[in-house]
Amino acid sequence: MDRQFRSPAAPAGPRIRPAQHDTVENPARITARDVDVFYGDKQAIFDVSMDIPEKSVTAFIGPSGCGKSTFLRCFNRMNDTIDICRVLGTITMDGEDIHDPALDVVELRARVGMVFQKPNPFPKSIYDNIAYGPRIHGLVNSRAETDELVISSLKKAGLYKEVADRLDAPGTGLSGGQQQRLCIARAIATGPEVILMDEPCSALDPIATAIVEDLIHELKEQYTIIIVTHSMQQAARVSQKTAFFHLGRLIEYDTTETIFVNPREAQTEAYITGRIG
Amino acid sequence: MSAPSLDPEAQANSLRRAQVRRSLTRRNRAEARFRALGMVSALAALGFVAILFGNILSRGIPAFWQYSAVLNVTFDPAVVRVPERPVQGADQSDADYQTALLGWQRRFSMVNWNTLISRAVLDAAPAGVTADQRAVLSVIDSGARFVLRDLVLQDPSLIGQTVPVRLLASADADNWAKGKLDRSLPDERQQLSRPARDLIDAMTTQGSLQRSFAWHLFTNVDSRASPASAGLAGAFVGSLYMMLVVILASVPIGVSSAIYLEEFAPRNRFTDVIEVNINNLAAVPSIVFGLLGAAVFINLFRLPLSAPLVGGLVLTLMTLPTIIIATRSALRAVPPSLRQAALGIGASRTQMVFHHVLPVTYPGILTASILGVAQALGETAPLLLIGMNAFVANIPATPLEQSAALPVQIYLWQGNENRNFFEARTFAAIIVLLALMISLNALAIWLRGRLERKA
Numbered sequence: 117m118d119r120q121f122r123s124p125a126a127p128a129g130p131r132i133r134p135a136q137h138d139t140v141e142n143p144a145r146i147t148a149r150d151v152d153v154f155y156g157d158k159q160a161i162f163d164v165s166m167d168i169p170e171k172s173v174t175a176f177i178g179p180s181g182c183g184k185s186t187f188l189r190c191f192n193r194m195n196d197t198i199d200i201c202r203v204l205g206t207i208t209m210d211g212e213d214i215h216d217p218a219l220d221v222v223e224l225r226a227r228v229g230m231v232f233q234k235p236n237p238f239p240k241s242i243y244d245n246i247a248y249g250p251r252i253h254g255l256v257n258s259r260a261e262t263d264e265l266v267i268s269s270l271k272k273a274g275l276y277k278e279v280a281d282r283l284d285a286p287g288t289g290l291s292g293g294q295q296q297r298l299c300i301a302r303a304i305a306t307g308p309e310v311i312l313m314d315e316p317c318s319a320l321d322p323i324a325t326a327i328v329e330d331l332i333h334e335l336k337e338q339y340t341i342i343i344v345t346h347s348m349q350q351a352a353r354v355s356q357k358t359a360f361f362h363l364g365r366l367i368e369y370d371t372t373e374t375i376f377v378n379p380r381e382a383q384t385e386a387y388i389t390g391r392i393g
Numbered sequence: 394m395s396a397p398s399l400d401p402e403a404q405a406n407s408l409r410r411a412q413v414r415r416s417l418t419r420r421n422r423a424e425a426r427f428r429a430l431g432m433v434s435a436l437a438a439l440g441f442v443a444i445l446f447g448n449i450l451s452r453g454i455p456a457f458w459q460y461s462a463v464l465n466v467t468f469d470p471a472v473v474r475v476p477e478r479p480v481q482g483a484d485q486s487d488a489d490y491q492t493a494l495l496g497w498q499r500r501f502s503m504v505n506w507n508t509l510i511s512r513a514v515l516d517a518a519p520a521g522v523t524a525d526q527r528a529v530l531s532v533i534d535s536g537a538r539f540v541l542r543d544l545v546l547q548d549p550s551l552i553g554q555t556v557p558v559r560l561l562a563s564a565d566a567d568n569w570a571k572g573k574l575d576r577s578l579p580d581e582r583q584q585l586s587r588p589a590r591d592l593i594d595a596m597t598t599q600g601s602l603q604r605s606f607a608w609h610l611f612t613n614v615d616s617r618a619s620p621a622s623a624g625l626a627g628a629f630v631g632s633l634y635m636m637l638v639v640i641l642a643s644v645p646i647g648v649s650s651a652i653y654l655e656e657f658a659p660r661n662r663f664t665d666v667i668e669v670n671i672n673n674l675a676a677v678p679s680i681v682f683g684l685l686g687a688a689v690f691i692n693l694f695r696l697p698l699s700a701p702l703v704g705g706l707v708l709t710l711m712t713l714p715t716i717i718i719a720t721r722s723a724l725r726a727v728p729p730s731l732r733q734a735a736l737g738i739g740a741s742r743t744q745m746v747f748h749h750v751l752p753v754t755y756p757g758i759l760t761a762s763i764l765g766v767a768q769a770l771g772e773t774a775p776l777l778l779i780g781m782n783a784f785v786a787n788i789p790a791t792p793l794e795q796s797a798a799l800p801v802q803i804y805l806w807q808g809n810e811n812r813n814f815f816e817a818r819t820f821a822a823i824i825v826l827l828a829l830m831i832s833l834n835a836l837a838i839w840l841r842g843r844l845e846r847k848a
């Protein structure tokens with residue numbers, strides 16, 4: 117297999133064209149240094165270091181089981197919820213170590229929102245789904261404030277028009293794409309600085325996917341977004357920077373343009389042209 | 394079928410199809426066999442339930458109607474010779490007055506009420522029927538004299554008047570009238586004398602001895618001296634108190650320990666031991682919990698014997714493992730995506746559990762709790778070991794008073810020496826217990842339906 121990566125064979129599939137983005141790179145918001153992740157004795161992530169620029173979309177791509185989701189979950193310490201999972205190395209956000217014992221993980225998760233692979237609205241009303249986060253974090257003090265925040269979050273997630281007349285209806289009654297946008301609205305409502313998206317479109321149909329991708333475009337003006345995706349087309353469409361993972365290692369991390377047009381590594385080239393993965 | 398072909402591929406295909414068809418026949422037969430077996434066992438189970446209920450109902454329902462007679466009792470002043478009710482004098486102390494009052498009440502017990510009863514019975518009997526007082530009194534429940542005494546105690550102005558009073562027939566008379574005694578037996582083997590039997594027959598044909606609904610089954614307490622008036626009130630209230638104790642103790646303790654073990658406790662050797670022990674406790678015979686209760690609650694904590702509080706605590710011990718195990722499995726069934734959603738938005742672990750995980754498990758926890766409580770309600774063995782099989786003839790006012798319990802009452806009546814009368818009684822008590830259980834289960838199902846619709 118390794119030999120195949122090194123072989124200078126011509127690309128097998130058609131090239132994917134990344135969308136044109138401004139090439140000026142924003143300053144780094146999150147820095148990961150020498151991150152190792154273990155599940156029990158098994159090492160899932162090997163020595164990954166990278167800087168995530170703010171107010172842009174960074175995509176993690178790679179074949180199944182390459183560790184991209186595991187690495188994503190390091191940024192809001194969701195891996196803490198798995199008993200056997202250990203994370204080594206340092207991750208800093210605005211220069212603060214997120215593993216600092218003085219930092220409460222709840223506070224971190226209020227700053228780093230997350231959208232999951234499968235839409236997972238709470239079995240409550242649309243309104244309560246969004247109001248829950250701000251309420252527990254004490255961000256709203258009155259019903260009027262809550263109403264305002266719920267509506268503005270729904271508007272940002274592009275869902276308001278569709279649900280304006282049924283905010284009391286259960287969130288689980290929406291379509292898959294609407295549910296995922298509800299989850300995005302829920303993440304936005306707590307006023308995060310970073311939004312992690314773990315394959316947010318893998319359970320959605322192409323039309324719903326397109327809507328969510330447009331939404332990601334808009335959201336990056338305000339938020340730092342990290343998205344894990346199985347679809348290279350999606351990475352090319354939405355991201356400014358792309359990281360390619362393979363077998364728990366970061367193989368290549370560069371602008372999306374470079375990764376898709378002129379990758380440095382043979383493995384990256386093999387993956388994006390469809391020869392591995 | 395198709396004509397024989399020389400094409401080897403077509404031949405191989407038709408051979409394969411034939412093989413599949415053969416295996417299909419085999420599979421269909423196996424499926425039909427399995428379905429038939431399932432149907433047979435379901436029908437058998439249904440049949441047994443039908444037999445059980447048919448048996449209980451056919452034998453228990455007659456006990457809800459008992460023979461009684463409305464007699465015109467004349468409170469003859471010559472028989473009821475009691476002084477005037479004492480009045481507290483100005484110079485009399487409270488204690489002295491109480492003594493006087495008790496003495497006055499004691500005089501009532503010395504009145505020969507039986508004379509009044511036998512006179513009233515003979516009055517009501519058809520003309521020409523004669524019987525000695527002994528025979529007459531054997532027709533009426535021996536508790537009747539206390540009914541008359543209490544009437545006069547409450548209202549002394551009745552003396553000298555004639556009042557209609559409904560008096561229960563004795564257990565033997567009830568049996569005879571219901572035809573449960575063998576009429577062909579010779580006199581010396583009959584429980585009732587010939588004049589008494591004739592009197593009963595005459596009074597039933599005449600209509601003065603009639604069947605009516607036995608309300609006293611629900612309002613009276615157990616009685617050994619006058620079995621016809623024995624009731625379930627004490628046992629019913631005792632069981633209600635125990636249920637209350639079980640609900641108040643086992644549901645909060647069971648649910649919170651399940652939540653702690655499932656959601657918060659670290660996974661280590663210690664919690665593993667606890668887990669194994671809880672699972673084992675669920676399989677411990679209930680009588681062992683009775684021993685434990687006797688040792689801990691009665692010998693160590695010095696709680697009273699035969700008290701519903703102790704019974705409830707013992708049953709709590711027995712119910713806890715059921716509730717803990719059911720609650721844990723309900724918690725485990727909550728999809729991880731819900732937990733991730735809560736944690737991802739920055740809920741603390743406690744908030745995740747109490748705001749999101751618990752609400753979706755309410756129906757499961759509720760059903761488990763009610764079924765656990767219903768199971769405890771029907772438990773007899775552990776209660777025997779803490780003295781609840783004692784004969785208690787009062788309705789407990791508090792859970793600390795001595796009391797009977799429904800399943801134990803069934804056990805006691807089942808063992809009563811007056812088999813003929815108490816057999817039906819036993820089944821009647823079983824019907825009451827089953828009705829209580831079925832209503833509890835119905836409540837569980839209704840509440841679960843409501844909560845599930847809400848969620």
